[in-house]
Amino acid sequence: MKKLYTFLVVMLLSSYSFSQLIITELADPNNNSGARYVEIYNQSNSDVDLTDWELRRWTNGNAGPQNTGIDLSSIGLLSSGSFVIISPNGGEFESVYGFAPDIDAGTGGAADSNGDDQIAIFDASDNTIDIFGVPGEDGTGTCHEFEDGRAERIASVSASNPVWEESEWNVWADSQVSGCTSHTQQPVNTGDGIYDPGVWIGEASGSEPTVFALPNELINFVQFVGTSSNEQTTEVIGSNLTTDVILSVSGDYEISLTTGAGFGTSIVLTPNAGELVATMIYVRLNGSATASTSNGEITYDLGGGMAPTTIVTLSGEILNPDPVLFSSEDTLIGFSHFVGAPSSEQTFVVSGNYLTEDITVDVSGDYEISSSSAGTFSNSVLLPNIGGQVQSAEVFVRLNGASQNYNQEGMVTISSQSQAVSHTVNSGNYYYQPQLLTINVGDTVYWINDGGFHNVNFITNSVSGENYNNPESFASTPTSDAEMYFHVFTLPGTYEYDCSVGSHAANGMVGTISVVASSSPDSKTILLSGETFDYLSTDIAIVTTNDSILLADSIGVYVSVQGVVHCIDFDGNEGLSFTMIDSLNNGINVYNFVDVSDYAVTEGDEIRVLGQIDQFNGLIEVFADSIEVISSGNTLQEPTIVMALNEDTESQLIRIENVSFVDPIATFPSGSNNIDVTDGANVYTLRIDGDTDIPEGAAPQGLFDVTGIGGQYDSSSPYDSGYQLFPCGLASFEPVSTSGISESVPFNVGVFPNPFNNEVEVAFSYGPGSSLIVRDVQGRVVHSQEIKHGDKLSTLDWPNGIYLFTFKDGLHQTQTLRLIK
Structure with missing residues (x-):
């Protein structure tokens, strides 16, 4: 009976030991898949024999694990409080973490998970001892996804669990997952100081309260005075807690539970059932003065009179930023205007940071600027500096030249220049006041003598005899005058000086002047171009x-x-x-x-x-x-009578006389049309515009004169054709008499009857060399002959229409008569 009792006790203890073998960390570094590992911890008080035990993996969403797990037999007895580290790449693991893993399992197995698999410990009887994840469920997007990150067992876990319980884990991954107890979207790299194979937050913790942070060091904060640094983060985790955790930060650092807001010097964290799940803490540097080294630390306080404990060290630097100017544009083009009216406005935006002076915007040439469209335009605008900054300020620019210029160039200059100032140093027995003075390059210092016989000596130390080695050396003549000396400092640096009279320097009449280089930012320019018309x-x-x-x-x-x-x-x-x-x-x-x-x-x-x-x-x-x-009501020009349409008739009031339609019409067609007319020698194009009263009006019959404006429509070079006459209206057409005899002729001729039918008789007497040419209205010659006294012409074959009889005498004088058949 005693033997049976002893056997049962041993079995119970072994079972209890098995129940305290747990997976404490899974690692899938974002920047190095070769540095993956699985960490197992024996939390029991007894050794555990791992012969024929295995670590197995369910890949992605597979319902069953891989056929071959990782054999843990090589470990043998795992001592109480000891770890087993299993790596898929022993060489890379040792290179990254500084020691060799317990098992180099090779790639593709349970230790080589990319963060979306399930992993479990199996004992020699094939019982599931402890598990991470849900078999059959792909981990992607779930509370058990640790892709590019890590999963760590919380400190309060005291027993293994064959069923996945997400509240037992702090998880970091590259994706955002909601509804989890502690799942942070934060990829983790091997250099972040977070991976810690062989260390667990719950290791041998017993019931003692534990608080720690990962990472526990934040470095390289860089802050410029006036603005806070970029934020860095750490996560605070705790277990076995009975009170709130008060976090405090020292130095010029600030902490917050949210990014971008809520920063201060302390934070209170409240645990739940003694556990503080991984809580993100945002840290920034925000000092008010420069510091080449600015250190601090985050401490926690659990009360009870215990001293605060440091969990994160901080380091960085605070710089005095160089002033800087910004302009939204560097070129503005296309300004155009006429003398007397400025161009349309264009705009640019100016801003500046870390300024000590206002911003001045100047413009050259015939350009003007203003801080508002409705404001007064001039060649300069002042933008006030408020707290070292000029927020985005819109400036309007326009061209307003006084004379024609097709190449208007100008430049906008944006600057914030420090102005040279004067400083006064009072001198007496035995002092310079102020003894220490800081000025800018270009400033002037006046020394005023309050009494006594003194000077200023910037060459050799009057006490030690050593050269001051100032950026420049000079000394004044000793005097008792009230206005002792002045000097304009043009070189930056530190200047030491004293009074070289007697033992004045030995009695403390010494001083120091620090000359600071100009803090003015580089100017910005905007090139302008346009044109002024007149x-x-x-x-x-x-x-x-x-x-x-x-x-x-x-x-x-x-x-x-x-x-x-x-x-x-x-x-x-x-x-x-x-x-x-x-x-x-x-x-x-x-x-x-x-x-x-x-x-x-x-x-x-x-x-x-x-x-x-x-x-x-x-x-x-x-x-x-x-x-x-x-x-109004001015006299019009008399129309010019022309015999041809050409460049000379363009935009002239002209008249063509004694013409008729090439194609006779009774009424003008509707709309705008071109209609040809002829005087027998030339053909002219009339442009009948649809906006006159001519369309659909009665057309003149027989011969007529027409008055109008000379025009042209020629679409190709050279522009020497397409000439037209634009009648202004029906009144532009005037019928002419067809009597056949000109009232003013160089000689006497007669042609009758008019109108004629089958023959016409010509009466002409001028002697030898006289001739007659007859043309139709299209200018075609239908008859020609020499003529001395007269003749009868047969017109039987001539079509009905208008004919022009042109006579020429021996002196080459001509006369034309128009007849109708």
């Missing part, structure tokens, strides 16, 4: 000349031209297209796509047009920007 007051004739291919010489020139409106607005709708002719009978077309200056085109108005010379299909025109009416 309207050249000129005559129409000056801007309507052409080159050899009849391209306008003055294209692009801005002009001011004046003349009287002739005829109508051929645009008719919104926009303008009409002719103005000046007192010298030079004309130009006025054009725009839209109405200008609310001007209603009225014949007889004398107007002034400001605009740009252009050319459209050979026709020179002024593209109007503004129109000013000077007077």
Whole structure:
């Protein structure tokens, strides 16, 4: 019976020991997969024989573990309080952590998990002793994902667990997972000081309270005065706690439970059931003065009169930042305006940090700047420095030249320059006050004599005789004058000096001046470019000349031209297209796509047009920007009678006489059309504009005169064709008499009857060398002969129509008569 009792006790103790063999850490370093490992700990008070024990892995979401686990037999008896470290790459493990693992298991097994697998300990009887994860469930996105991080058993775990319990673990991974007791999105690298194979937070802790932080050292904080440093983080974990944990930080450091806010010098952490799960602590450096080394520490206090205990050491530096200026632009282009009206505004944004002076913005050339669109523009703007900063300030810039300039260049200069100032040092027996003085390069120091006979000596120490080796050496002549001496300091550095008179220096009449280099930031510049236009007051004739291919010489020139409106607005709708002719009978077309200056085109108005010379299909025109009416009801130019349409008739009031339609019509067609007419020798194109009263009106029959504006429509170079005449309306057409005898002729001729049928009789007497040519209205010769006195011509075969009989005498004088058959 006693033997049986002893056997049962041994079995119970062995079972109890098995139940205290636990997995304490799983590692999957973010930066080194070769440094992965599994840590097992014997938490019992007895040794455990690991012969035929295995570590197995369920890969991803597989329902069963791998066929072959890692055999733990090589460990033999695992002593109480001892660890087993299992690595897939023993060489890399030793290189990273400084010692060899207990088992080098090779890759692909239970120790080589990428953080989304399940891992368990099996005893010799194939019982699950302890497990991490849920078999059959891929760890990705769950509370048991430790990819690129680690999983560590909390300190309060005292027994193994064959069923996964997520509250027993602190987990770090590269993904965010919600609903877990302690799962932190924080990839962990081997150099972060967090991995600790062979160490566990619950190791031999018993019932003693434990608080620790990972990492336990934060270094390389860099802070500039006026702004806090970048934040670093550590995690605080505790177990067996009976009170709150009070964290405090020393030096110029601050801590918070949240990033970007809530920073102070202490934090209270409240445990739950004695456990403090991994809690992220944010740390930053925020000193008010420069320090080449700024150290601090985070301590915890559990009360009870015990001294605070350091858990994190901190180190960094505090720098005095160089002032800096910022500009949103470095180039602004495209400014354009006319004299008398500034250009449209453009903007840029200026800011500055760590400044000691205001920001001054200056501009050169014909440019102006202002701090607001509605403000006063000038060549300088002052932006106040508030607390060392100028927040983003918008500056408006415009071009406002006084004369035409197609290449307006300028520059914006943004600066924050320290101004030189004066300092006073009082001198007496035996003192300089202040004895220590700090100034800037360029400042002036005045020494005032309060009484006695003194000087300032910056060359040789009057007591030791050694050279001061100041950045520059000088000395004043001893004097009793009230204004003893002054000096402008142009070199930075530390200057030692004394009074070289008698034993004054030995009696304490010495001083030090520290000259600080300029703290002004580098200036910023913005290059500006644009153009200023002005309207050249000129005559129409000056801007309507052409080159050899009849391209306008003055294209692009801005002009001011004046003349009287002739005829109508051929645009008719919104926009303008009409002719103005000046007192010298030079004309130009006025054009725009839209109405200008609310001007209603009225014949007889004398107007002034400001605009740009252009050319459209050979026709020179002024593209109007503004129109000013000077007077109304002015006399129009008399039309010029022409025998041809060409460059000389462009934008002129002209008349063609004794013409008829090449293709006879009774009424004009609707809309805008080109219609040809002829005088027998030439064919002319009439442009019938749909905005006149001509379309669908009665067309003149027989011969007529027509008056209108000369135009052109030639789309290709050289622009020497496409000339037209624009009648202003039906009143532009005047029928002419067909009596057959000219009222003013160089000699007497007669042709009758008129109209004629099958023959016509010619009466002409001028002697030898006289001739007759008969043409139809298309200019084709239908009959020609020499003639002395007269003749009868058979016209039986001539089609009905208009014919032109041209007579030439021996002196080459001609006369043309028009007859109708």
